[in-house]
Amino acid sequence: NAGVTQTPKFQVLKTGQSMTLQCAQDMNHNSMYWYRQDPGMGLRLIYYSASEGTTDKGEVPNGYNVSRLNKREFSLRLESAAPSQTSVYFCAISETGDPSSGNTIYFGEGSWLTVV
Amino acid sequence: LAKTTQPISMDSYEGQEVNITCSHNNIATNDYITWYQQFPSQGPRFIIQGYKTKVTNEVASLFIPADRKSSTLSLPRVSLSDTAVYYCPDNYGQNFVFGPGTRLSVLP
Numbered sequence: 001n002a003g004v005t006q007t008p009k010f011q012v013l014k015t016g017q018s019m020t021l022q023c024a025q026d027m028n029h030n031s032m033y034w035y036r037q038d039p040g041m042g043l044r045l046i047y048y049s050a051s052e053g054t055t056d057k058g059e060v061p062n063g064y065n066v067s068r069l070n071k072r073e074f075s076l077r078l079e080s081a082a083p084s085q086t087s088v089y090f091c092a093i094s095e096t097g098d099p100s101s102g103n104t105i106y107f108g109e110g111s112w113l114t115v116v
Numbered sequence: 117l118a119k120t121t122q123p124i125s126m127d128s129y130e131g132q133e134v135n136i137t138c139s140h141n142n143i144a145t146n147d148y149i150t151w152y153q154q155f156p157s158q159g160p161r162f163i164i165q166g167y168k169t170k171v172t173n174e175v176a177s178l179f180i181p182a183d184r185k186s187s188t189l190s191l192p193r194v195s196l197s198d199t200a201v202y203y204c205p206d207n208y209g210q211n212f213v214f215g216p217g218t219r220l221s222v223l224p
Contacts (some may be wrong), residue, residue: 033212042203042217107163110158110159
């Protein structure tokens, strides 16, 4: 996971507060992703960026916004946090985002977010 | 979203071989099959990848039949440290779709 750095690692928010999760990569990969993982659940895609300058919604985008600041950085913003957004958030990267070319996906260490 | 299908959980004892099977009913012709492992409080990490037949690395083996509608991850002689969740994500456009995975518990 050394190639993907997420900050902060832990955060407690009050309902209605806003915050931004930061993700940076040093592997020069084109595609970046934000997933959330709830206890005992798999990973659900929130947003992704196939390449610099583009972003698209994933499976669960409501309540979130993203910014692909440059090739290295992809941020996730919660404008008005809700308890339902309590989760572990993972940033991930892949070289081209095309699974058919044998791409693999690399994850960060995760950001634990609690909304009270 | 298309998702692969795999058992929710499995138990095993130390020293046994564990086989976890995944169904890839919607696999596309050019898709590779990749397995990931996730330990508690960590992000998933790559274990093994293949396109067809058998692939082996220092961690596991991956068996893919000719029709590629399924794959089997084989972990030889598991230890307690192999307790983790194992995923065989599906490919959907430019996304990797992860289901709940298979929670493997290795018992002493």
